[in-house]
Amino acid sequence: MRPHAGAPLSRRRFLSLSAAxxxxxxxxxxxxxxxxxxxxxxxxxxxxxxxxxxDILPEQVQQAKKDLGIKIVxxxxxxxxxxxxxxxxxxxxxxxxxxxxxxxxxxxxxVAEELDPxxxxxxxxxxxxxxxxxDLWRFDGRTQGKGPRYGMAKDFSQDSMYWYNTSAFDKAxxxxxxxxxxxxxxxxxxxxxxxxxxxxxxxxVFGGSYGGLTRSTLLTxxxxxxxxxxxxxxxxxxxxxxxxARKALAWYIDYCKTKVGPSLIQPDPNGWDGPTYQAGRLAxxxxxxxxxxxxxxxxxxxxxxxxxxxxxxxxxxxxxxCQGGTGLWMxxxxxxxxxxxxxFEWFFGEEPAKARAGGGWGIPSLKSMRSLMPAQxxxxxxxxxxxxxxxxxxxxxxxxxxxxxxxxxxxxxxxAPAAMNGQISVDTLAGRLxxxxxxxxxxxxxxxx
Amino acid sequence: MTATSLQPKSLTTxxxxxxxxxxxxxxxILVSVTGLFLGPFGWLILSGLKxxxxxxxxxxHWLPDVFQWHNFADAFHQIDFLGYARNSLxxxxxxxxxxxxxxxxVGFGFARLDAPGKKxxxxxxxxxxxxxxxVTLLPTYLIFAKVGMVDTxxxxxxxxxxxxxxxxxxxxxxxxxxPRELEEAAIVDGCGYATIFWxxxxxxxxPVLSASFIIAFTWTWxxxxxxxLLLSTDRTTLAVAVMTAYVNDGxxxxxxxxxxxxVMYVVPILLIFLIAQRGFVxxxxxxxxx
Numbered sequence: 001m002r003p004h005a006g007a008p009l010s011r012r013r014f015l016s017l018s019a020a021x022x023x024x025x026x027x028x029x030x031x032x033x034x035x036x037x038x039x040x041x042x043x044x045x046x047x048x049x050x051x052x053x054x055d056i057l058p059e060q061v062q063q064a065k066k067d068l069g070i071k072i073v074x075x076x077x078x079x080x081x082x083x084x085x086x087x088x089x090x091x092x093x094x095x096x097x098x099x100x101x102x103x104x105x106x107x108x109x110x111v112a113e114e115l116d117p118x119x120x121x122x123x124x125x126x127x128x129x130x131x132x133x134x135d136l137w138r139f140d141g142r143t144q145g146k147g148p149r150y151g152m153a154k155d156f157s158q159d160s161m162y163w164y165n166t167s168a169f170d171k172a173x174x175x176x177x178x179x180x181x182x183x184x185x186x187x188x189x190x191x192x193x194x195x196x197x198x199x200x201x202x203x204x205v206f207g208g209s210y211g212g213l214t215r216s217t218l219l220t221x222x223x224x225x226x227x228x229x230x231x232x233x234x235x236x237x238x239x240x241x242x243x244x245a246r247k248a249l250a251w252y253i254d255y256c257k258t259k260v261g262p263s264l265i266q267p268d269p270n271g272w273d274g275p276t277y278q279a280g281r282l283a284x285x286x287x288x289x290x291x292x293x294x295x296x297x298x299x300x301x302x303x304x305x306x307x308x309x310x311x312x313x314x315x316x317x318x319x320x321x322c323q324g325g326t327g328l329w330m331x332x333x334x335x336x337x338x339x340x341x342x343x344f345e346w347f348f349g350e351e352p353a354k355a356r357a358g359g360g361w362g363i364p365s366l367k368s369m370r371s372l373m374p375a376q377x378x379x380x381x382x383x384x385x386x387x388x389x390x391x392x393x394x395x396x397x398x399x400x401x402x403x404x405x406x407x408x409x410x411x412x413x414x415x416a417p418a419a420m421n422g423q424i425s426v427d428t429l430a431g432r433l434x435x436x437x438x439x440x441x442x443x444x445x446x447x448x449x
Numbered sequence: 450m451t452a453t454s455l456q457p458k459s460l461t462t463x464x465x466x467x468x469x470x471x472x473x474x475x476x477x478i479l480v481s482v483t484g485l486f487l488g489p490f491g492w493l494i495l496s497g498l499k500x501x502x503x504x505x506x507x508x509x510h511w512l513p514d515v516f517q518w519h520n521f522a523d524a525f526h527q528i529d530f531l532g533y534a535r536n537s538l539x540x541x542x543x544x545x546x547x548x549x550x551x552x553x554x555v556g557f558g559f560a561r562l563d564a565p566g567k568k569x570x571x572x573x574x575x576x577x578x579x580x581x582x583x584v585t586l587l588p589t590y591l592i593f594a595k596v597g598m599v600d601t602x603x604x605x606x607x608x609x610x611x612x613x614x615x616x617x618x619x620x621x622x623x624x625x626x627x628p629r630e631l632e633e634a635a636i637v638d639g640c641g642y643a644t645i646f647w648x649x650x651x652x653x654x655x656p657v658l659s660a661s662f663i664i665a666f667t668w669t670w671x672x673x674x675x676x677x678l679l680l681s682t683d684r685t686t687l688a689v690a691v692m693t694a695y696v697n698d699g700x701x702x703x704x705x706x707x708x709x710x711x712v713m714y715v716v717p718i719l720l721i722f723l724i725a726q727r728g729f730v731x732x733x734x735x736x737x738x739x
């Protein structure tokens with residue numbers, strides 16, 4: 001008898017309906033969780049690439065499928081997810097990383113594939129064409145900048161340089177900085193003090209920002225500029241009480257105390273310099289060449305914007321490091337290494353690399369692509385000239401392999417505000433930083449073995 | 450006589466004035482509190498209508514000089530907005546439907562059945578609500594990776610089938626308040642507990658069902674962590690796309706587009722709530738969780 005509407009479901013009918021539903025659901029849910037229109041389907045090799053939005057565009061994914069016959073599956077970069085994927089033994093084939101800080105970390109943990117054999121047989125990426133910035137991706141087991149290559153930068157900037165707004169300087173009656181000779185950090189801060197504008201106790205125009213890409217890389221680089229090293233020889237300890245490191249720390253704390261620019265105790269609501277600089281609320285921005293990509297399209301802003309060399313400490317060494325060098329590395333347990341390398345070559349040496357070089361958002365990591373850097377407009381020509389001069393002073397400042405920069409930043413952010421607010425001295429801060437950070441490094445060293 | 454006849458009238462007027470004054474104060478407070486709660490949403494809408502320069506301006510630029518309506522169109526076109534919305538919708542529907550039914554079933558068990566250790570089990574269930582999601586994040590990924598469910602929607606099916614402690618509690622409270630006679634009469638008529646649940650309790654629990662569905666739908670629609678962890682960029686949800694996909698060529702965020710997209714992202718939730726708010730409010734109040 002056929003059950004009438006509203007009749008109770010018999011157990012058999014319930015089970016049969018459930019089975020049918022489950023079969024349909026399984027088909028719908030397994031391989032075919034729905035893709036958005038950027039998704040590339042079809043047969044062929046698949047390479048999973050963990051990157052940030054904008055690193056590889058959906059149209060480039062489609063182009064790669066056509067040109068290389070490789071399907072690129074993009075996974076959003078997330079350190080938790082990366083660790084989960086590495087732990088599960090199913091890592092992405094290529095992973096985004098910040099060369100300045102990530103390469104020694106992952107190489108020391110033996111999770112990154114050594115890429116020298118791949119480079120040696122590549123017809124696209126020649127070692128002698130690699131910009132020195134790619135040395136950030138080298139690690140010899142102890143020191144960054146030497147030894148085998150574990151990755152490559154997609155583009156870069158020298159992150160101690162700064163952009164300034166000539167209108168803000170003219171309004172305050174301050175001479176423009178030289179485009180060839182660096183100012184000292186002390187002079188930079190004095191200038192920032194003259195440029196800052198306040199109203200009813202609120203900062204309406206920041207004199208200048210100086211925060212580096214991370215606090216860790218900033219202080220490492222500034223210590224190097226003062227002629228020292230933040231780390232000991234085997235990178236297992238920091239010493240903020242060493243004269244050069246203390247000098248860098250004292251300068252940075254002074255910068256925060258005087259509130260001439262954004263800092264932990266006076267954050268920029270925009271979260272980064274771009275919108276603030278664009279709105280005319282920041283006279284000097286500690287950003288490298290890459291920020292030109294944002295500046296050039298805004299004609300008015302481009303007209304009043306200038307790029308300046310990285311400052312140095314009085315009596316110190318002129319160095320101009322890259323604190324980023326963001327690029328890709330290949331996990332040792334990547335499933336599809338040959339296809340991953342082909343994508344690597346394509347990303348760093350073919351169309352995506354050319355598009356990046358012409359965009360003005362960074363200096364190409366291949367010397368042969370420098371000619372593609374934008375130089376049509378006056379603003380672009382000016383910035384390029386300053387940048388070309390600055391490249392002569394590039395150097396790799398080595399970072400510790402025993403922890404990640406964001407872990408050090410977290411410790412710094414906990415401890416340093418007391419000094420920024422004048423509650424503790426720089427010497428006390430240096431001592432506390434040494435204790436906390438060295439404990440962290442000790443644990444990291446134990447993990448690495 | 451005149452005085453006595455006027456007095457009650459004058460008292461009435463005073464009382465009216467007092468009532469009106471009280472109402473005025475009450476409405477002023479209510480309007481202020483509503484404004485306070487709506488403020489961030491209003492600010493979000495305004496942010497979606499400004500230029501980047503206006504967003505960064507100081508002093509604050511309250512209203513845009515020219516309303517940038519194109520931000521909404523740009524936000525819609527810069528990513529496959531509908532595609533990501535569809536992914537969110539599918540996941541939210543799967544999870545909300547399954548978890549509502551499974552939680553109702555478990556809640557029914559806790560409310561109407563007796564077994565040794567029931568109280569302990571219920572305590573464990575409530576205790577699991579205290580476990581932060583971050584704690585289970587990595588093990589969850591590893592389990593799903595082991596069984597090949599990463600980058601599929603299966604985890605939401607399994608989570609849906611395993612009931613949610615808060616919703617179980619909601620249903621348990623509701624079912625516990627239903628008269629015992631209903632159940633006894635059904636048993637006399639030969640019904641088993643499955644039939645009692647399906648034919649008697651469930652049809653009477655529409656307010657809680659709708660409240661549970663809305664809560665579960667909203668959780669999933671707004672969840673960032675699970676889709677970010679388990680799904681690839683092509684298969685992820687609108688929540689993840691809105692948070693991460695609006696960047697310029699340099700990889701830095703474009704806040705005005707992000708704000709415009711966020712407004713569009715919350716609209717479905719607001720609509721669902723507006724349509725089903727009676728059921729939602731009734732469900733929350735009849736379950737004793739008001």
